[in-house]
Amino acid sequence: MLPSTATPRPHAVSRGVRLGYGVGSFCTASFTAIPGLLLLFYLTNVLAVPPWLAGVVVFAPKAWDLVLNPLVGRWSDRTTSRWGPRRPWLLAGAAVLPVAFALTFIGPPLKGTGAALFVGLFFLIAATGYALYEVPYKAMPAEMTDDYHERTSLLQWRMVFVAIAVALSGILAPAIAGGTLDGYRSMGLIFAAILFAAMIASFFGTRNAPLTGSVLSEGTLREQIAAARASKPFLWLLGLSSAQTLAAGVMLAGGPYFAAYILGDPGTTSLLFAALVGPMLFTMPLWVWLARRLDKRGAMVLSGALFMGGALAAVLTPLAGAWLAYAAMFVVGLGYAGLTLLQFSMLADVIAHDSLVSGLRRGGVFTGLWTAVESAVSALGALVFGGAIAMGGFISSDPENPVTQPGSAVDAVLLADTIVPAVIIFTGVLMTLKYRLTSAHLDEAAATPRPA
Numbered sequence: 001m002l003p004s005t006a007t008p009r010p011h012a013v014s015r016g017v018r019l020g021y022g023v024g025s026f027c028t029a030s031f032t033a034i035p036g037l038l039l040l041f042y043l044t045n046v047l048a049v050p051p052w053l054a055g056v057v058v059f060a061p062k063a064w065d066l067v068l069n070p071l072v073g074r075w076s077d078r079t080t081s082r083w084g085p086r087r088p089w090l091l092a093g094a095a096v097l098p099v100a101f102a103l104t105f106i107g108p109p110l111k112g113t114g115a116a117l118f119v120g121l122f123f124l125i126a127a128t129g130y131a132l133y134e135v136p137y138k139a140m141p142a143e144m145t146d147d148y149h150e151r152t153s154l155l156q157w158r159m160v161f162v163a164i165a166v167a168l169s170g171i172l173a174p175a176i177a178g179g180t181l182d183g184y185r186s187m188g189l190i191f192a193a194i195l196f197a198a199m200i201a202s203f204f205g206t207r208n209a210p211l212t213g214s215v216l217s218e219g220t221l222r223e224q225i226a227a228a229r230a231s232k233p234f235l236w237l238l239g240l241s242s243a244q245t246l247a248a249g250v251m252l253a254g255g256p257y258f259a260a261y262i263l264g265d266p267g268t269t270s271l272l273f274a275a276l277v278g279p280m281l282f283t284m285p286l287w288v289w290l291a292r293r294l295d296k297r298g299a300m301v302l303s304g305a306l307f308m309g310g311a312l313a314a315v316l317t318p319l320a321g322a323w324l325a326y327a328a329m330f331v332v333g334l335g336y337a338g339l340t341l342l343q344f345s346m347l348a349d350v351i352a353h354d355s356l357v358s359g360l361r362r363g364g365v366f367t368g369l370w371t372a373v374e375s376a377v378s379a380l381g382a383l384v385f386g387g388a389i390a391m392g393g394f395i396s397s398d399p400e401n402p403v404t405q406p407g408s409a410v411d412a413v414l415l416a417d418t419i420v421p422a423v424i425i426f427t428g429v430l431m432t433l434k435y436r437l438t439s440a441h442l443d444e445a446a447a448t449p450r451p452a
Helices: 015-022 025-045 051-077 087-104 112-144 148-177 181-205 221-229 232-262 266-282 284-314 322-358 363-391 407-416 419-432 439-447
Strands: none
Touching (some): 015 181, 025 051, 025 112, 025 148, 025 181, 025 232, 025 363, 051 087, 051 112, 051 363, 087 181, 112 322, 148 266, 148 284, 148 322, 232 266, 232 363, 232 407, 266 322, 284 322, 284 419, 322 363, 407 419
């Protein structure tokens, strides 16, 4: 039986390990935020790629994750080494991702379709390196502690690093890129170095991480995926989190366009992003408290409602002015902070629940499926936004040949970056209301004898 929160918590995680694990989020957050924020704009406004094709380039490599990530999860589940089952894969990712990321933004001497193919190839390789790192990385918290609230506390530290990394990605990266080919090249090289440093630091920082008891998973990959699909808490959490991730992906992809065509200044992309990620820097203790007070499900409903309210308010920016856009993004950021923390905390609960029920270590399969869907859905946000502005008549260009967008394209930018994410996140809120895995359910699973 799991102890109550009033008793000493088992498998408490030391501060050093929390820091060591958390610093790896510089990799995960940067690789999610920078392509999500800048890659579509880089293709359409620097390399003159049509918006529909640019959306495909952003999405297609992430679709590869649907195949690769479950395999990586399976491999890490079955890995035995003196470094544990997950940490060797952190090194494998560090050998691939940073180099491919730099080449994605290196600025080929190509335009249009040729540029799309070049960028798509190296983004595919980068996505492969990310899978090698991210899938095992996300499986680790469920194996570090078997306490329901300790997992939220552990991930609070991770979210602090996520906030810092997202702030750097959303504020510093656009400032370095500056809308020029040379700027994007410099940004890619600088953040490739940051990715590498974070990945290596997480490898060494988790060397003393505790490992809760479970045995190697057995059976074929197909059987393990079937086991994950049979977990109702996992499938429901995956569904509601996909809605949240898609809403964030659409809004993220639209950020530079909103700044350029609604606020009239591409330089305000960094300010909008600062308003979005600012709440992540100081509200994590609040969301941890709310998760205890309202349970994780109630806190997630609240965070989704805040995200939706901010997105709906932003549609009035042309009438009220830029101040409303910044205020709306701050409210969205409050909700996004809670969603980000609670998604991963609840995923760790789902993995722990499966381990309690089955007695097997197969968190890698769960996180492999999760990360594959998450990556594909996040990239789908760029495809949705690109398709929406293409239908509005958006015209691609390059810095040497600027164009004036038709009014229909500007309207499409506004609606696609506000109303569309609000509708999607509302779907996630409705699904969250039906999520059922709580601390009591975990206690019940712990008290039930495992299968022989």
